[in-house]
Amino acid sequence: MNERITRLVLPRRTVLAGGAAIAGALIMRPARAQVAEGGEGGAGGEGGAAREAGATVSLLTMLGLVEGHVRSGSALYAAGVSDMALVHKQHPSKEIYGDLAPMLEAVGAPGFAPELDAAAAAVMGGKDAATVAAAEAAVLAAIGKAREAAKATPGEVAESVQALVRTAADEYVVGIVDGQVAQLAEYQDAWGFMRVARAQTEALAAVAPEVAAKMAEALAPTDALFPDIVPKDRIAADPKELQGAAARIELARLQLK
Template sequence: MSMEKKPRVVMARRMLSLTATTATVALTATAPAADAGIWRETSSIVLHQASATTATSSKIEGEGEGTTQAESEGEGAGTHAKGEGEGEGDAHAEGEGEGEGEADAHAEGEGEGEGEADAHAEGEGEGSSSGEGEGAGSGDSGQALQRDLSFMEGHLRAGLALYEAGDLAAAKTHMGHPIEEKYGAVADPLAERGLDRLRGQISAIAAATEAEAPAAEITAAFDAARATIEEAREGLSNKDQILGLAQLVRVAGEEYAVAVEGGSISNLHEYQDSWGFLRVVEDELRQIAETGDGAARHVAEEALEYLAETDAAFGDIQGQGEMTLDPSLLFGAAARIELEALELG
């Protein structure tokens, strides 16, 4: 088991306002005409999340992408919300909420949302237990598939690092989460590609970790699962891959905000999730920077520079070391990577 130490923390002199950050980005970038609709939607998403660096949801009304979390009967394709949610949505609303964009509404009652979603449903909902972007349909697009595959890989990366560090209890928890939280979102796309073996491969990693097998055996099992994940990424456009990675950086920001609530690392597990997600994003961006075409290489290189700005928010896997506890570092990187990726055809 790991020794508990208080991390040396350097608090940000002031929490950056993502609203100001993204406004600067918007002023310095020009949206291609072909992506005007996406640009407007992205701006809405970014501005919403900029004002929520603590990953708390706003109570809004609208219609579009979001997570529905209603505490009522859940009836939603691909939702894991307590409530009634239709579509791929992220709406957590009180009352009757329809969320527009990737807005969060917390609902006790009925919530309706179209888009990529996360619905935790107790009731008649189809979908899985928990996690970001789960549910039927969330894995249908290239961006969502990249995000969800990388989400699972990020948990495995964190678990492997913890196992190698000797924190077996924490490693076991992380290794179990890909199947528990996310596999339902990618099951159909993987089956269509003949890659449903991934479920068994991830389950084998979790079983070996529970049995406290030698680290070399865990690493070999991880490498086999990662090879399947890489095969699943084949055929995805560079644009979809990078946009999916930007979405995962945003998820990492949400989990990081929970981890540092109260001005200290109060939830080490969420910190480790965020750490693992960003390691996968970095590896994937480097791969695109090395193998993509000219435009994709340029965007990936720019994205890596933005991602590097998040390093200040982290110490090691156990939350030790000097760090600036500022979720806006992650949200800002997500926004900039997304805007860069929109330049790709």
């Protein structure tokens, strides 16, 4: 669970819930200037490669990492795997939020550390499904507000999807070796990040339908790599599909430049 972010990321449910508002936010402004080396994001690990991207892309990257972990944790909790669910629910607060907080402040977005803590506490306390879902929804709503505050362009959103897929690819080859689970947490990281990537591709369709369609086509072959949040059988699909998808997404997103 030591994601090597290749460039970017982007989250989900609030985009789908507020499609029109976010579609408007996507086209309000040009891409921001590049972040200086050693800027936002911690050195190495999660957020490290976000230093290579513009400020908006860096913010989207960190938000996407948070959402990916939250979604993985919720899926694990629903599957009855409470110990691993807690690992993923706690990860954003422990490893990501410290770098994310100043990014939120920079765009005037509210912080959401209490929401993250509440989501983890619900799992730790063995709360019922409705309570856990409500806590997750609060985090996702906060992520949505932050994304709106970022006023990302379609190109930044597409770049974030590309980077998220690359990050998932890095995690996957550690988590799955020769089709068998080697490090389950890494596989689950990739599982969550790919769900964010798909959701953001769907959201992008509202403002850049042709590019989003090509991105969705690129993502389709990766479905076979993720049979379940906890794989039960050998996975026959080729992990290289993830890198291939990232490359095809890059080609598609260049149309937005």
